[in-house]
Amino acid sequence: MTALQGGARPPLAVHRREGRRTGPLWVYGLLILGLVLMVGPFLWMLLGALKPQAEFLLSPPTFLPKNPTTDNFSRLFSELDFPRFFFNSSLVALVVTVGNVLFCPMLGYALAKLQWRGKRLIMGLVLATLMVPAGITLIPNFVLMRNLGLVNTYPGLILPFLVGPFGVFLTRQFMYGIPNELLEAARIDGANEWRIFWQVVLPITAPVLATLGILTFLGSWNSFIYPLVMAQEPAMYTLPVALATFSTGQYQADHGMLMAGSLVLVLPVLIIFVLFQRWITEGIATTGLKG
16 A cells, blocks of 8 residues: 555556557558548649649659649639539529428428338338439430420529438438427427428438538539530539549640649538538437338
């Protein structure tokens, strides 16, 4: 007892402290490796946007630009109708996001809290659609929009994505965890299902709706294949399509312009993610897995 009071540490405490100091080194190594793999492409894009075209042809390639220049950004805004393409991307992403935030909770509430014939079948279709790769629906969507006369129009770019299976599943899982007693109390007070949905369920579902809105906006903003097929005139191009189309020449790509355009394209996405990452993690973490 006297030895302990004199400052001697128990052997177990010493081993625990040493384990804390040396044990997780391999974990830090893996985390650093993952950080390099994740940040590396973004750093290469940033530095590449400051390189002249000639430096991209050097062998071996240089990491830091020898002669930094902003000419790539100047050509990006002078050679492309940047305001038009930015407007197209913003309009499509915003309308698709609003549509998902509005319509997905409606079907999610019906699947989670209402009893009606065919409910299990619809839920099965939602899950099946969720597992289908997006590329499989490209041609059917294009044929449908062509038959409706919506090719090369804003509705043609927006309508197929106003409601997504991921949003329906996400909201349904969250709403499934809302106590039925809360809804029954509202019904006893005379509220109908429409009023319960808007005044009781939606305020509780705010974190998940924020998560759904952010993820939907990011996905729509970065979409490339479908707008490339649907937009057949430059006036309807979104930013990813315009960047890929106008920065590729007959014999080689304009790498500097590609890097500068990619940087401009990814900046809104990074800003939105940094500002609202708390909502994303909170919404996913509070989504139930029952049902």
